Amino acid sequence: MIDARESDVTRSHVVRSDSHDNRDWLRDQPVCQLLSQHHIAHVEIIEASTSFGMTRQDQSGTFMLACFGGSGMVLADGGWKKVKAGQACLLPPFVTNGMKAIGSVPWLMCGVRYLESREVLPIVSPGSPVLGNYDPRPLHHAIQGLHAECSGSSSPAVMHLWTELIHSYVMRFAQPHQADTRLWKLWNEVHKSLGHPWTLDELADRAFLSKEHLRKLCRRELGRTPMQHVTFLRMQQARHLLSTTDDKVETITRQVGYTNPHTFSNTFKQWTGWRPSEIRK
Structure with a gap:
């Protein structure tokens, strides 16, 4: 509409x-x-x-x-x-x-x-x-x-x-060329392991950057904070799985890093405008 x-x-x-x-x-x-x-x-x-x-x-x-x-x-x-x-x-x-x-x-x-x-x-x-x-x-x-x-x-x-x-x-x-290859490598690693309980400290360690430097790079290159980008990647993958598989919502919830289905559903609704069950319909 x-x-x-x-x-x-x-x-x-x-x-x-x-x-x-x-x-x-x-x-x-x-x-x-x-x-x-x-x-x-x-x-x-x-x-x-x-x-x-x-x-x-x-x-x-x-x-x-x-x-x-x-x-x-x-x-x-x-x-x-x-x-x-x-x-x-x-x-x-x-x-x-x-x-x-x-x-x-x-x-x-x-x-x-x-x-x-x-x-x-x-x-x-x-x-x-x-x-x-x-x-x-x-x-x-x-x-x-x-x-x-x-x-x-x-x-x-x-x-x-x-x-x-x-x-x-x-x-x-x-699909920009990112001058800092550490950031490119980091997000590819995160995308492959969305079920992992990522934290800002671990993201910074994996990228060999301080937390503040990582925040500045992400704001400049992505328009998001590091943890917001993790959420974005999780919601994109969840939407894809809901649209292309018959996996239960509870299974997809765990695959994208959430242990509480209610928290996942609320986050998915906020970022996409739909409940996971509505995507299935």
Whole structure:
């Protein structure tokens, strides 16, 4: 479900991958079927008024938002996070996400929405940030270029180039090269052992860092604290297991590091917007 007032947003550029998507704000927008090669549902450039707000209860694919003017709030990891010019946010699929404009000037952003399956892992990886610094200009210009080409000559070769650039700019943020290899190694180790009772002290020891240094690195590269990122990885794995296996909820609870099913259920609800039993339904 989407809760939004269409009069509060001006979508200056949208390109969709499928002509059958005829929602009001997509009906007259150009189509580029090449986007579907990367499982992209649509790309967009948005100017949102200060009263704009929307919520997706079960987002069907990863959504990347890059801000190039004004500021807004995004609902991620169970809480609201501010996104301002020069930053990007990566929202995972199949959870409750939301956006709302703040401040006295319009919120200017470009976005790429993917269409993903519950049966496969999304482009969000163990090293993906939820929020971080990002130069939005290349992605912004690539979406503008694709829109112009689809609205004009519609050369398949040119549209292919713009599509490849858009996906590459998203992946550059979603799967960044981390200069500090200790952090990359740490999260891969954690991802392989989510049932382990991780603590901040142990995370710092495994990474050969002080707790304070680890906190600073995680805040800068992931937009989360170390323990918040452990929770994120656990909730992503739990969602995947609930969608792809017949394992009991109690079994999955233990597999992702929880001993109390009630605590797991409450945490899962906070981070995804759903109870584990609702995912099964």
